[in-house]
Amino acid sequence: MALPTLANGLPAAPARTWPGLARSWARQLARLGESRPATIGATLVLLWVLLAALAPLIAPYPPNANDMAAVARPTPSAAHWLGTDHLGRDILSRILWGARPVLTVAPLAVLGAAVLGSLLGLTAGYRGGVIDLAIGRACDIVLSFPVIILYMIILAHFGSSAINIVAVLTLTKAPIIARIVRGLTIELRSREYVAAAKMRGESTLYVMLVEILPNARGPLIVDMCLRTGYNVVIIGALGFLGIGLPPPDPDWGGMVKDTYGMMSVWPHMALFPCAAISSLVIGFNLLAVGLREIGLRD
């Protein structure tokens, strides 16, 4: 392969240039096609991202608009494809709008947990000894709490807003990621390239972030996908418990909570939001399974 050369005759590192970077990303994305679970998962997730992004354009009604005429017959019809809820609000529109907070809060929380968890895990695994012990026990304490009760206490105290939910999820998920990263770090820190980095006098932070973390990314990304799926479930559960995103804006869990009492009469009101939650979670899980499959193949 002929590499592009710079003016001084040196070969350009392909990863440094933007088109090169785009190409390498495109190659990575194309590899998703190698695994059926990854393809299905990515399609589901992308579909939801697209629907959420386009909600203002494609939602047939405003999410909180009441159609009083439909209250008497809320079942699916030509005017309301997925029917309306007990207040006459269009369920399709509410599901589309409801995808937006879920798809912001869940990934943000995972990102937060990944950053915090990676730092904790890297430090614990690389430094070992007392530091490892301290971080490990702190994580155990967080993990030993029944999470739902923890969420209820914290959110009841600080109020439930998107920011607080992100913060709570970050704090409770970071220990899990920290454990994964710690395990990988312990394995990677004895690699010879780490010794080589020390021998040229690199700082601990450099070794952790530049030498070790990039090689832990495979399992980390897989876990982040899984974790995002779980977060979607938890956000749904919080909504159902009434400590999710504040009303009246649509929230899938909240939609189930508002209408599950009418399950025997109008099951569609609760089932459609449930289906939305399930499909998104399944999408993330399949993506994780597929990514692991692709990773194992290398």
Next chain:
Amino acid sequence: MTDTPILAFEHVRISYFGRMGESNVVPDLTFQIAPGEAMGLVGESGCGKSTVALAAMRYLGRSGRVTGGRILFEGRDVADLSASELCALRGRRVAMVYQDPMASLNPVMTVGRQLMEVPMLHEGLGAGAARAKALDMLAEVKLLDGERMMARYPHQLSGGQQQRIVIAMALIAEPSLLIMDEPTTGLDVTVEAAVLDMVRELRHRHRTSVLFISHNLGTVVRVSDRIGVMYAGELVEEGSIRQVFANPRHPYTRGLLDCLPTLGRDKRQAPLVSIPGQVSSAQGRPPGCAFAPRCSHAEPGRCTVAPIHLAGVAGESGHLARCVREAELPRRERPRPGAVAAEVRRAAPVAVEIEGLTKVYADRRGLFGSPRAPVRALGGVDLHVSKGETLAIVGESGSGKSTLARVLAGLETASAGRARIDGAEVGALRVESRPLALKRALQMVFQNPDSTLNPSHSVGYAIRRALRRLRGMKGSEEAGETVRLLDVVRLPAELAGRKPDRLSGGQKQRVAIARALAGNPAVIVADEPVSALDVSVQASVINLLSEIQAARDTTLIFISHDLSVVRYLADEVAVMYLGVVVESGRAADIFAPPFHPYTEALLSAVPVPDPEAQRARIVLEGPLPSATALPRGCPFSGRCPRRIGAICDETPPPVQTRPGGHRIACHIVVEELAQLQRASLGA
């Protein structure tokens, strides 16, 4: 006994199917193993020898398939066997021994149960009879104290003992064919020698046929009657051991023999002859001879047009070679240990000086962990190297040689004693606390090509980063120096943009050398830098190291278990055993009597690729004692074949110094040692 071969490959074609489509690793393979015969298969990594072993038992897995020809076991086509017939065959009629014994043993079952399982399953024996059989087998593989051995779990055994157990499990069913795939590659030389001797003896006693696969010509010679040399999935030469080694006809076989640093060779005579290039991928198979692109005898037009067939060598029945120019090539000259150029001993200043260096991993007690006894990795090592020379440190695993390297490099600190580099004390200094000048002064080349470079960073990044940190370079100066360093290690500049996963093992090790050179070090510590490389590549890396050393007047501390490489490269040698230096001195003195008895044992265990070499053999019994319970006297006393009595166990041996700085730590007077050893060498 019939004349049906035990195993016959008839025009077998094997391919793997993956993302890239079909890759044909074995194009057309034909060979036979007669009853009671041992056939050796040699070749470098990627030549398809393990594929052959797996295909023989239909173990290829999901992606591999036999796409042509027939594989016959005792005359029956393996492909026609049903699942249950195959099951009855494997383990009962054919047994396999692989490189890693731990992967073949069940970690949660005692060795005894695993051994008994085989006859109980295959022959329907009762527990008592199976037990008796297992005990017999343990005695046959020379494991003493069978009763106690039966009760052990695999992790409680040494690597050599584990491999003996695996061999015992393989032979207990009295198979007609034993397939061994690199069975001794992970073992120390002394253990390897003992295992190979045992295999040879057992196969004669049980009349078992053996397919012995190895990359090491020296080990194949010790076990096999016939040898097949594989290159790119083809047999390029086949014949009896004597025929192939006395008169190798294929240029690849000759290349393999020429690139070995056999014990008589020395860097002052001539550089090693390496085979240029690397094995072409299965996709890029050239139309004619697969070896033509690397062959110095290749003639375009003759070698590169049509497939070449195995043809008989004139006057030698059963000796075949796949080379059109076979008849034209002269006989290979066996390299004679010629006169070594008189050693020029320079009055160079001392570059590295080590005095009483000790490393003890202290008694550690975790919060919940059980207390662990202190481990003495180094017990008072004294060594020194002059500037520009090579000090080789030799020893088996557990000898402390790598710990010594890590202390010098600052990755570990010494518990006591001193180590000075150019006069600066470093023994107790971790690399983090060494000043920049000291970091630059000493750099390291590591053992494992797959772990020495960070898979996430490009080659260029690895070198540039070292230049930036060690020499403070930036921008175009840094880029220019990167290209220059790649050139020093004979790598093209385009490699700078590549990630390590697209490099071969030899290329990775060259990059690691370039990275070590970035700081312009006065001392390079190389910890087994070539032991993971194929022989043809090994030669070129050794040549590179000695060239760089000569050009830069670098001091090289070369750690190795391979005495042939050490003989070739070293000026000064130190032999280590259990953390102490048992013998040290000029290379010429170390490799001639008097030896320390341990050095003598090591030397006699070196696999020599020469069926003519019949030497007195010393087989060390028993495993290395653990470093937590060291003997009071000589550390080697427990295994020493020349042990003279209680004094060896009780009193540490005196260091006897001979002229030329040759030091031997032994109770036997050196003159007497010399006499004894000359006698056994002459016998």
